[in-house]
Amino acid sequence: MRTPLFRLTPWVLTALVAAIALPVITLPAAAQLGLGKKSPPADSSPAVSTASPRAAVRDFLRLADAGDWSGAADYLAVPAADQGRSAVLARRLKSVLDQRLALDLNSLSPLVVGDTTDGDLNGDRVGVIMGANGHEEAVRLVRVSGVPTRWVFSSATVSNIDAWFEDLGAPWVRERVPPSLLREGPLNVYWWQWIGIGVALPVLVLAAWLLGAFLRQVLVRITSRTVSTWDEQLLEHLRGPFRLWAAAVVAEPLLSVLNLNARVATFLNAFTRGMVLIALFWAILQVIRIVQSRLENAAWETGQGAQARTLVPLLGNFLRVAVTVIALLVALAQFGYPVGTLLAGLGIGGIAVALAAQKTVEHLFGSVSLAADKVLRVGDWVKAGTTEGAVERIGLRSTSIRTIDRTVVRVPNGRLADDRIETFGERDRMLLRTDLDLTYETSREDLVQIRNEVEALLRAHPKVWPDVVRVNITAFTDSAIRMNVVAWFQTTDHNEFLRIRHDLFLEFLRVLEDHGSSFAFPSRTIYHVQQQDPGPHGPGFPPQLVE
Structure with a gap:
């Protein structure tokens, strides 16, 4: 089963991927896949300088989201000839960043001096955009000297804004769709x-x-x-x-x-x-x-x-x-989560996990133990503790046993592996053992004949195991002569054994009837003694016997 x-x-697996992907598309720090109309939230860490590249881009995006294009243009190194278009350039740069860069603020330097490890002491690269000529073109920030120190998008970046913007959203579409469809919708699409x-x-x-x-x-x-x-x-x-x-x-x-x-x-x-x-x-x-x-x-x-x-x-x-x-x-x-870090964390917290999952692990190893030792199999009739029935399923955690009342008892494998299990399905033969209680009126000769005929019946059966066939008088009880019958039959089918026993018991009755004997039942003889009196017959008469 x-x-x-x-x-x-596949729907379960798809839901699994979607569940993993949901935090990815909502958290900007997860694999740089933050989606949404809003830009990445401001980094409130005290280690981030207000005059750093990260703060400059953060403020530019904040002003752009608020629609303050003039304020956003202050973060662009706009040439004097294009000062009148500074707001337009800021708006277009925002669209370019939304469409072409999976921007992650945490990747930018939080220091006033910027990232000096790349050898560029006066600039920081925000990202790379593929130009129309097929070459990568950098989006850079440069530091402007003064008090306070400021970071702005470089003049080279500003000069490429128009070309990048014209290349957005498949230029061939711009000539064929209405202007209303060229506006951004949800997720900057x-x-x-x-x-x-x-x-x-x-x-x-x-x-x-x-x-x-x-x-x-x-x-x-x-x-x-x-x-x-x-x-x-x-x-x-x-x-x-x-x-x-x-x-x-x-x-x-x-x-x-x-x-x-x-x-x-x-x-x-x-x-x-x-x-x-x-x-x-x-x-x-x-x-x-x-x-x-x-x-x-x-x-x-x-x-x-x-x-x-x-x-x-x-x-x-x-x-x-x-x-x-x-x-x-x-x-x-696949979605950018650090699996190595996760596994390392599980190693560090292995003790806590082991304690929390102690029972689960116990049942898991219990199922392995049951399978390795072949203690029981599906279909076997077993008795485990106080539970008796047929094994229906052996799972990773529990074993299902259907009882004679047709109820299902699920026993944890950990407990089952430690319990005493009696497996009836592994019997190579089945035992017939019964007592024939005969009345005391049965004569000695009849007892001998009954004993011999009962043994002969057993030995003549085709399924009997001939090595052990015993028919003996074992006791004189209060009301019967007890004759003990023991024999093995070479069958493992319980229903077949019931039929064999049924037929033999009927034959035992026939043997007793042929010899004029019968089964005894508990009885008691009571002697009632009456007080002697002269009575009509005079003294000396015996007391009445009442049975």
Whole structure:
């Protein structure tokens, strides 16, 4: 029986990636993927100087978000000839930064002198933008001497603002869409790009379906020429992962046509890579499922089905847990989380984790111990402590036992591994042991005949184990002569044993009836003595006997 907990669907894995991605797109410090209309929040750390590159960019973005373009223009080294366009240049620079840079304030120097480790003592680089000529062009800040010291965008950066701005949002679109669609919408994405995303989604689904169907037909023709059937089964189960992979392959070039801004494009690229990872781990889970099914079927063919139903699902669950953990770590790394630091932190806090998960680990190792020692198997009738029933499932944490009342008792594996387990399924033969209590009216000759005939009945049975057949008088009780009957029968089927015992008991009754004997039952004789009196018959008559 497979555990529903580990039947992961692509929707579960997609939700996992989305849950990881949500903090990424809302926290600007996470992998430089902060999305949103608002710029990164101001850094309130006291170590950040108000005359540093970080403070300059922070103030520029704050003024731009407030619509104070004249104030924002103070942070631009605008040539004298363009002083009249300073506000326009500030507005365009803000659009360029939103569209072309995944800006992270924490990457900028908080010091007055800026970042001097790169050898540039008078300037700091904010980022790099790909120019129309295909070359990288730096966005730089320069320090302006004076009191107080100020940092502004360099004149070279300002001279490139118009060219960068004209290249935003696919220039070929500007000549073909209304001006109202060239305005920025949510997440700094132009409205025409939002419309393009809405059109791209159904196109993406259709293209992924066509690509997946085409490649699958090719693989079907290849697998149909093989002798084995496992490849057709594998191809059928990998249909979902294959389509998801095809969607991820088609998504990246399709969305690149929209020329989205750097933050959104970076996130979508990470998300498409996440879809590839989902398809990969989904495929691995499907392969585990197929291999588990084939192992169980092969075990049934070789007569080891019970053992396979115990070990194979347990091994499959372990593999699913391992794949899920690896998928989680890979997804965290994909979205910029420091997996190495996380693992190191788990190592440092291993004692606390071990204490908190002590019972869980105990039950996990208990399941390993039960499987390794082959203490019980699925389908066995067992008695563990006060619980007796058939084993239905051996999971990673507990074992399910269905009792004779048809209720299910789940016993933790840690406790089960330490408990006394009586397994009825491992019996090689079954014991018949009973007492025949005969009445005292049975003669000695009849007792001998009864004993011999009962033993003969047992030895004549085809299922009897001939090494031990005992029929003996063992006691004289208050009301019976006790004859003890002991025999083994070579069967492990409890229902068959019940039929054998039933037939033999009827034969025992027949033997007793043939010899005029019967089963004794508790009885008591009471003597009632009356006081003697002369009475009508005179003295000397015996007392009345009442039975």
